[in-house]
Amino acid sequence: MFIYIKLSMTSIDGVKVRQIVEGKTKLFVPDVKGHPSKGKVFFNPAMRLNRDITVSLFSVKRVSEFLDAFSATGAKGIRVMNEAGIDVVFNDISPLAVKFIKRNLKLNGLDARVENKDANILMREERFSAIDIDPFGSVSRFMDSAAASVKNKGIICLTDTDTSALAGSYPTSAIRKYTAVVGRTSFMHELGIRALIGFAIREASKYDIELRPVFVHSTLHYYRVFLEARSGRKRASDAVRSLRWIVYDRKSEDRWYSQFPDPSFENFGPVWAGKLFDEDLVKKMKGVSDASKALIELAKKEAGFELPYIDYHILASKHKLPLLKMNKLIDVLTANGISVSRTHFCSHCFKANAQPSEIAPLLKSYN
Numbered sequence: 001m002f003i004y005i006k007l008s009m010t011s012i013d014g015v016k017v018r019q020i021v022e023g024k025t026k027l028f029v030p031d032v033k034g035h036p037s038k039g040k041v042f043f044n045p046a047m048r049l050n051r052d053i054t055v056s057l058f059s060v061k062r063v064s065e066f067l068d069a070f071s072a073t074g075a076k077g078i079r080v081m082n083e084a085g086i087d088v089v090f091n092d093i094s095p096l097a098v099k100f101i102k103r104n105l106k107l108n109g110l111d112a113r114v115e116n117k118d119a120n121i122l123m124r125e126e127r128f129s130a131i132d133i134d135p136f137g138s139v140s141r142f143m144d145s146a147a148a149s150v151k152n153k154g155i156i157c158l159t160d161t162d163t164s165a166l167a168g169s170y171p172t173s174a175i176r177k178y179t180a181v182v183g184r185t186s187f188m189h190e191l192g193i194r195a196l197i198g199f200a201i202r203e204a205s206k207y208d209i210e211l212r213p214v215f216v217h218s219t220l221h222y223y224r225v226f227l228e229a230r231s232g233r234k235r236a237s238d239a240v241r242s243l244r245w246i247v248y249d250r251k252s253e254d255r256w257y258s259q260f261p262d263p264s265f266e267n268f269g270p271v272w273a274g275k276l277f278d279e280d281l282v283k284k285m286k287g288v289s290d291a292s293k294a295l296i297e298l299a300k301k302e303a304g305f306e307l308p309y310i311d312y313h314i315l316a317s318k319h320k321l322p323l324l325k326m327n328k329l330i331d332v333l334t335a336n337g338i339s340v341s342r343t344h345f346c347s348h349c350f351k352a353n354a355q356p357s358e359i360a361p362l363l364k365s366y367n
């Protein structure tokens, strides 16, 4: 899936590097054996889809400048510059990373401003149209500055690898970092992404900014969220007012949004309860790799749904249902007038505009 072309061996500031090609961009990356975190500058080939989707999105959503606030080797920002044609400001707190960025810019015949600051300080000093937040772990310590820095109609891009807190494994951690109540559910990654968006909306509302998701994905060990910012006190108030609790009936698997918690069931939130994708934007997006094309195709299908996905295996086990092939399941539900779609969140999960307790009886008789 990942194409490495070993063109030459060299070093940057004494760090052995190899040259690879990702998308249309050449990159020097640390020549690390084992986990990418072992490198003196971070580069994770498994995050390619994150960078591919970023290039695909900014090829459609034009912005005047993109701050790659946690650049590391500069991989993402250089691809945005090279492949989406957008001006990028690079930044990393590590002086060695700055050397990698400058070298990689030169390798691609590009020139850009490169800063060596704590991202929180840079975002307090200046405003940017698009801001990419991609730290190690949680974005929570950087969200406030990103909200203060983003320009009207700009985009905040978050990569959060703190998924176990957001998806319900560590509820106290989620309260500390995201002021959200989460717990274990069968739709854990959608709960995690919706809790993350809810947190971002609350943070931005202090600055009279409304945030709204335009594209999200849950991939491997991380969540990726693109949020469009619009200035205005009323917009910010409406965004906060639109946050909801997810009420979860663990017995039936039913889940619904509510303005207030319902003490008869489990409650998680406050979360974003609207659509996770801007359908017009997604329609225009073209992938830049097989994986990004496949993800965008799925996103087009699930973009219209608001309720969290249903895990078919869990539904079947709780309601004693046969396990149909996914295509058959979709046909059966569609024939019964239910809107249904596959979802990128998981291959045996689906989105529907009906509750599990309504769906289960329709599936019971099929084999």
Ligand SMILES: C[S@@+](CC[C@H](N)C(=O)[O-])C[C@H]1O[C@@H](n2cnc3c(N)ncnc32)[C@H](O)[C@@H]1O
Pocket: 041, 042, 043, 044, 047, 051, 069, 070, 071, 072, 073, 074, 075, 076, 091, 092, 093, 094, 097, 117, 118, 119, 120, 134, 135, 136
């Ligand atoms: C996960 S890596 C970024 C990966 C990169 N965006 C990519 O696509 O390959 C995180 C980077 O953030 C940098 N970093 C950590 N804390 C920072 C801070 N407070 N301000 C700026 N950079 C920081 C680290 O030096 C590291 O290079």
